[in-house]
Amino acid sequence: xxxxxLDTDAMPTVPHGGVSMRGVGKKFGTxxxxxxxxxxxxxxxxxxxxxxxxxxxxxxxxxxxxxEDPDGGEIAIGGCAMEGVAPRKRDIAMVFQSYAxxxxxxxxxxxxxxxxxxxxxxxEVERRVEEAAALLDISYLLNRKxxxxxxxxxxxxxxxxxVVRSPSLFLFDEPLNSLDVQHRAELRGEIAKxxxxxxxxxxxxxxxxxxxxxxxxxxxxxxxxxxxxVGTPEELSAGPANAFVAEFFGGARAVRHxxxxxxx
Amino acid sequence: xxxxxxxxxxxxxxTWKNVLLYxxxxxxxxxxxxPFVWMLxxxxxxxxxxxxxxxxxxxxxxxxxxxxxxxxxxxLALFIGNTAKITIIVTILQLLTxxxxxxxxxxxxxxxxxxxxxxYIATIAMPWQVYMVPQFLLMRELDLNNTHTALIILxxxxxxxxxxxxQFYQSIPDELCEAARIDGMNEYQIxxxxxxxxxxxxxxxxxxxxxxxxxxxxxxPMIYLTKTELKTIQIGLRMFISQYxxxxxxIMAASMVSLIPVLLIFLALQRFFVEGIxxxxxxx
Numbered sequence: 001x002x003x004x005x006l007d008t009d010a011m012p013t014v015p016h017g018g019v020s021m022r023g024v025g026k027k028f029g030t031x032x033x034x035x036x037x038x039x040x041x042x043x044x045x046x047x048x049x050x051x052x053x054x055x056x057x058x059x060x061x062x063x064x065x066x067x068e069d070p071d072g073g074e075i076a077i078g079g080c081a082m083e084g085v086a087p088r089k090r091d092i093a094m095v096f097q098s099y100a101x102x103x104x105x106x107x108x109x110x111x112x113x114x115x116x117x118x119x120x121x122x123x124e125v126e127r128r129v130e131e132a133a134a135l136l137d138i139s140y141l142l143n144r145k146x147x148x149x150x151x152x153x154x155x156x157x158x159x160x161x162x163v164v165r166s167p168s169l170f171l172f173d174e175p176l177n178s179l180d181v182q183h184r185a186e187l188r189g190e191i192a193k194x195x196x197x198x199x200x201x202x203x204x205x206x207x208x209x210x211x212x213x214x215x216x217x218x219x220x221x222x223x224x225x226x227x228x229x230v231g232t233p234e235e236l237s238a239g240p241a242n243a244f245v246a247e248f249f250g251g252a253r254a255v256r257h258x259x260x261x262x263x264x
Numbered sequence: 265x266x267x268x269x270x271x272x273x274x275x276x277x278x279t280w281k282n283v284l285l286y287x288x289x290x291x292x293x294x295x296x297x298x299p300f301v302w303m304l305x306x307x308x309x310x311x312x313x314x315x316x317x318x319x320x321x322x323x324x325x326x327x328x329x330x331x332x333x334x335x336x337x338x339x340l341a342l343f344i345g346n347t348a349k350i351t352i353i354v355t356i357l358q359l360l361t362x363x364x365x366x367x368x369x370x371x372x373x374x375x376x377x378x379x380x381x382x383x384y385i386a387t388i389a390m391p392w393q394v395y396m397v398p399q400f401l402l403m404r405e406l407d408l409n410n411t412h413t414a415l416i417i418l419x420x421x422x423x424x425x426x427x428x429x430x431q432f433y434q435s436i437p438d439e440l441c442e443a444a445r446i447d448g449m450n451e452y453q454i455x456x457x458x459x460x461x462x463x464x465x466x467x468x469x470x471x472x473x474x475x476x477x478x479x480x481x482x483x484x485p486m487i488y489l490t491k492t493e494l495k496t497i498q499i500g501l502r503m504f505i506s507q508y509x510x511x512x513x514x515i516m517a518a519s520m521v522s523l524i525p526v527l528l529i530f531l532a533l534q535r536f537f538v539e540g541i542x543x544x545x546x547x548x
Contacts (some may be wrong), residue, residue, distance in 0.1 A: 067442050088448040100443035104461045117448035161447075 015253065017078050017091070017168030017201040018043040019064060024073035026059055026225075033059040035225045036073065040079075046195050046202045048212040051222035051248070057205045060222070063170050065094050078168055088117075093162035094171040097178060099154040101146040107157050108142040109134070114165045114172075132164040136190065152183035156190070163194065172204040176211070188214060209249050213237075221245050294354055303441045307331070308517035314512040326350035331515040337511075340518060342493065344471060348525070350412055350485075351478040354419045358474045362425030363426065367455045370433035371441050381430070392483075400487055412486045419478060423468050432466035433459060468536030475529050479522075497522045 019041040026034040033056045040045045049057040062068045064075060066087035075082045077090055101110050111129040120128075133139045136156045146154050155175060162170055172191070176184045192215055195202050206212055212219050213233040221228045221236065221244075229241035240246035276282070301321065306314045308326035334340050368374070369381045399418065399504045400409075408414040436459065460467070485496040501518055504511040530537070 065442075065446060067445070087442075087445045088450075090446075092446060094443065094446050096439045096443060098437055098439050100437070100439040102440065102444075102458060114447040117453070165447075 016100075018045075019201065019203065020074075020076040020079075021060075021064075021171065022074045024060075024063060024070045024075060026063060026068065027071050032069075033225050034063070037225075037227055039220060039227060039230065041201055041203060043201055044199050046192075046204065046215060046217045048204045048206060048210055048216035048219045049222060050206055051228075053207060055222040056225040057207075057222050058173055059156060059225075061094075061173050061203060061205050063169055064169075065092055066090050080157075090169075091167050092169045092171060093165055093167040095155075095158050095162050095175045096174065097174040099146070099151075099158045099178075101154060101157055101161070103146055106143055106145055107138065107160075110146065111142075111161050111164050112233055114161065118165075124229040128164050130161040135163060135194075136160040150183075151179050152187065155179060155183075155187055158186075159190065159194070163198070168200060170198075170200055170202045172202065174205050174207070176206075184211075191215065213249075221248060223248075280305060280532040285504050303519060306512060307520050309513050310511050311509075311511055314516070320429075326514060329511050331521070334514050334518045334521065337514065338500055338518075340497070340500065341494070342519070343495055343497040344522070346412070346494060347498070347522075350415055351475055353416050355471055355474045357416070357420035358422050358425050359470060361421050362470060363460060363463065363467065364431045364455060366429030366433050367451075367459055370430045371438065371454075371459075372451065381426075384423050385427055387432045388427070396483075396487065403488065407465040410489060410491055410494060412489075412494065415481075415484050418484070420472070420483075425474065428473075429463065429466055429471055432463055434463055465536045465539040468533040468539075471535050472530055472533055475484045476526050479526055 018040070021037050021039045024034055024037045025032070037056075037060065039060075049060055059068065063070050064077070064082075066082060066085060067116050071180070076094070082090060101107075102113065104256050105113070109131055111132055115125045115128060130139065133142055136159050138153065138156050138160055141149065141153060141157065146157060149157070155178075158175070175191075176187055179187065188211065191202075191204075204212075204215060216233060218230060218232055219236055220230045223244050229236060229245045231239075236249055237243060240249060285340065291409070302319065305319070305321050307330055308323050308328065309330075310319075310327055313320065313323070369377060403409055403414045403418070406414075440458060440487065441454050444458050480498060481496070482498045485499045489495050489499065497518070501515055501522075504515045504518070
């Protein structure tokens with residue numbers, strides 16, 4: 001709502017930051033979390049990774065972020081191989097389910113931190129923080145600390161912290177899981193608008209096929225560390241590759257029918 | 265404050281269980297406080313009156329001069345200065361080294377991390393008396409005997425401090441460090457800008473433990489410091505004891521003075537201390 005009225009000229013509008021994964025595997029102890037994953041995410045695309053708990057979707061996101069190292073295979077962001085590249089050098093932003101805001105700092109300082117670490121001039125930092133805060137409708141929270149805020153407010157701050165850096169790739173790790181139904185719907189809309197406005201690549205993890213269907217340009221369905229199918233929501237709905245995808249999206253399809261029926 | 269204001273205060277009810285509980289608590293408090301009260305009382309007496317029985321808890325003629333004499337009969341100010349110097353440096357070093365090592369053990373991944381931590385923690389079980397002689401020989405070889413540096417180096421690292429801080433850091437979500445890494449911080453910056461400000465309760469707890477232990481340390485200074493100008497207050501008090509007599513009144517007065525910094529530190533940090541004990545899973 002507020003998003004459309006604000007001047008966001010400073011935000012990047014050129015799509016960039018495509019991701020490519022080739023034969024990526026990851027094992028934790030005896031558990032094989034990912035098995036030879038191949039995936040391409042086009043620049044500016046909104047890709048949702050969806051699957052049941054423990055299927056490896058968060059692991060995939062963490063490998064792209066550089067928070068874990070793959071046991072095998074290659075990951076490239078924007079055409080550059082990421083082997084040995086630290087998370088801070090990948091030009092990415094990540095939004096966590098637990099918000100991961102610095103509790104001892106005000107919202108302003110939370111937002112300013114990534115910019116200060118890049119040694120941007122003070123005036124530039126203030127300008128970008130205020131723009132990001134306005135974009136997410138949290139200007140009134142800038143002088144407060146995250147502790148007493150509601151889940152919805154905290155997740156807006158976390159989104160603003162991601163936006164403020166103008167990264168080439170946004171990663172979302174089940175960002176709406178801790179929120180109530182009303183805030184989920186509200187923030188889901190904000191994320192979709194954010195993607196339209198920024199045109200940056202978004203990779204979004206969820207276990208909820210309905211949420212995936214509502215947000216995604218394309219969906220990658222994972223199970224047991226293997227990608228079962230990648231396609232648009234319509235493709236998955238119309239032609240599931242196997243019984244797992246059909247079953248997993250059965251509920252989502254039913255919801256979509258109800259929603260589209262109600263709309264008619 | 266806000267929390268206590270919001271909560272309705274529970275009314276005290278007269279039950280035999282409550283009476284018994286209060287009686288036990290009162291008895292324990294009295295047992296704990298009696299030596300301090302006796303020390304305070306003795307510090308205001310003449311040497312010959314200290315051990316009279318029955319105990320005269322409030323001296324008929326308090327000797328306030330004891331509190332003047334302690335500064336002139338021995339170089340007490342110098343001893344307090346030495347103790348303060350060693351205690352403050354050791355406390356700061358322990359806070360830095362413990363929190364630094366604890367961060368690595370709690371939040372970084374490296375080969376044999378947990379084995380190394382277990383090995384380090386196992387050293388807590390080894391009493392200092394077992395290795396104090398080889399340690400002394402080592403310090404002598406390094407030409408550090410009769411220096412404050414020896415005591416400072418030996419106490420700058422503590423397995424207990426690392427354990428305490430690590431327990432606290434483990435309660436801080438990993439996502440916070442991961443968000444900081446993505447934001448652009450290196451590990452040193454995460455430790456300094458995120459972990460340290462968040463660990464005030466654990467740091468306060470460690471400050472109290474370290475400050476009190478180092479301030480009250482007797483054996484360490486006795487082994488390493490023989491020159492009067494280097495002595496700390498705990499071994500300096502022995503100067504009131506001669507071959508045939510001891511100035512107990514003065515010893516108690518000086519002991520009371522030496523208690524003041526410890527009490528001040530405890531009172532200043534006790535709010536965090538209780539919080540720290542609770543959150544690090546240590547039991548008092």
